[in-house]
Amino acid sequence: MKKYHSIVIGAGQSGMPLAKKISAKGFSVALIEKRALGGTCINDGCSPTKTMVASAKVAHMVSRASEFGVEVKGFRVNQKAVRDRKNRIVELFRGGATKGLQKAENLDIIMGEGVFQADKTLLVKRAGQEDLVLQAEKYFINTGSAPNIPPIEGLGECPYLDSTSIMELEETPEHLIVLGGGYIGLEFGQMFSRFGSKVTIMDMAPRLVPKEDEDVCQEISDIFAEEKINTIFNVDVKKAGFQNGYFTLHYQGKKGAATISGSHLLVATGRKPSSEHLGLEAAGVKLGDKGHILVDDNFETNVPGIYALGDVAGSPPFTHMAYHDAHIAFNRIFEENLSLSAQDRLVPYCVFTDPQLARIGWNEQQAKERGIPYKTGKFWMKHAGRALETDETKGFFKVLVDPKNKQIIGATTLSKDGGEIMAVLQMAMVGKVPYDQIQHLPIAHPTLAESLNNLMGQVETNTE
Incomplete structure (x- = not known):
């Protein structure tokens, strides 16, 4: 048995920085990872998907080249080359993460699956090698989340795709059915439509992005319709089958029972916390109703000395929030x-559709539900100089402000580079910059950000 000061289970966006920070304090640390360093973000999530989104954007812009006065005779998408480019970027990022960890002193990287034992020791199962038994004063769990596959009859016998396996395709699907109209489904749906697939998105919700305001939903729906992406809502899929190279889904819709067939099926019905197979029952760690590990303000579980961070602990399911968890936990526990x-x-979050959908703080439907008074302003990209110059005029900026102190309480940016603009508004919120001050700022021309002047000038008293 080997003893450490701290053991970090999961080399994701909480686990890696936390392990390095603890080791830099002079404490011995073991970082346990069962699959690949970097977690979902580097290997299956942010980095690879956004790399492929970039390829899809190039295909889309080439298809529009004549609109910019550039004549292109023809082109085709090489799906294998898209995949290979994605793999090179992933290997680059993973290699950088690995080198950073290897440089850290007092830090052992152990590839294997950690399972708690009843005496709060950790058994590490290693493929093809002898198991290890470890102990520590403190344990930090950062095992993230995994695709949630719904219990649909016959689905388990079908060779469906999930958000990881779809990125390994060497061929462009003839007809991709996307089961799930959340952020993952939207990104992949638009991506493969631009690669040349017929795409149908199905969801049990009544509309796209139901957590966003109605006008946001309508604009995204219009954009997807213009790109000939089909959407079907209020869907209850009853049965799935696969025969002769085609998937068939039997579902109950607005007009009754119906079926749909396609060459490929992506199941993008959300994610679930990866809290199984950790032996948490043996350690006495409590879970919430949805499988999240329950933690307090220090990210400590009900068992002293065992902590959890990121998706598995129920934090907002975004890489940057997991990273922020590690920052908070380290400062609270060690400083x-x-x-x-x-x-x-x-x-903050950003969905990498094109245009990007980003949000910070409240939106209108949340403010109304909570009885929060607000004024709102909205500025359409079709009136923005920079958007007109680049011919990317879909979407709008939208802001909510406190009518008393003029502080921004929320913003949604559905636009070219919407995530970058949202970050500017986030800093304004943190810095408590009143909206009318932004209205009169001399922002560099011609930039997209200068449209914030116009946005703030649109703020009016809400009369609803």
Whole structure:
């Protein structure tokens, strides 16, 4: 048995920085990873998907080349080359993460699956090697989440794709059915439509992005319709089958029972916390109803000395929030800085459709539900100089402000580079910059950001 000060289970976007920070304090650390360093973000999530989104954007722009006065005789998408480019980027990022960990002192990287034993020791199962038994004063669990596959009759016998396996395709699907209209489904749906697939997105919700405002939904729906992406809502899939190279889904829709067939099926029905197979029952660690590990403000579980961070602990399911969890946890636990907290923190996010959908703070439907008074402003990209110059005029900026103190309480950016603009508004919120000050700022021309002047000039009293 080998003893460490800290054991970190999972080399994701909480686990890696936390392990390095603890080791830099002079404490011995073991970092346990059963699959690949970097977690979902580097290997299956952010890096590979956005790399493929970039390829799809190039295909889309080439198809529009004549609109810019550029004559292109013809082109084709080489799906294998798209995949290979994605793999090179993943290997680059993973290699950088690995080198950073290897440089850290007092840090052992152990590839294997960690399972808690009843005496709060950790058994590490290693493929083709002898198991290890480890102990530590503190354990940090960062095992993330995994695709959630719904219990649909026959689905388990079908060779369906999930958000990882779809990126390994060497051929462009003839007809891709996307089961699930969430952020993952939207990104892959638009991506493969631009690669040349017929795409149908199906969801049990009544509309796209139901957590966003109705006008956001309508604009995205219009964009997808223009790109000939089919959408079917209020769907209850009853049965799935695969025969002669085609998938068939039997579902109940608005007009009753119906079927749909396609060459490929992507199941993008959300994710679930990876809290199984860790032996948490043996350690006495409590879980929530949906499988998340329950933690307090220090990310500590009900068992002293065992902590959990990121998706598995129920934090907002975004890479940057997992990274922020590690920052907060380290400061609270090792620096005794209790001023940092995950409570009431701003949660930014960006969906990499084209245009990008990004949000920070409240939207209108949330403000109305909570009785929060607000004024709102909205500025359409079709009136933005930079958007017109690049011919990327879909979408709009939208802001909510407090009518009393003029502070921004929320913003949605559905636009070219929407995530970058959202970050500017996030900093304004943190810095408590009143909206009317932004309205009169001399922002460089011609940039997309200068449209924030116009956006703030549109703020009016909400009369609904």
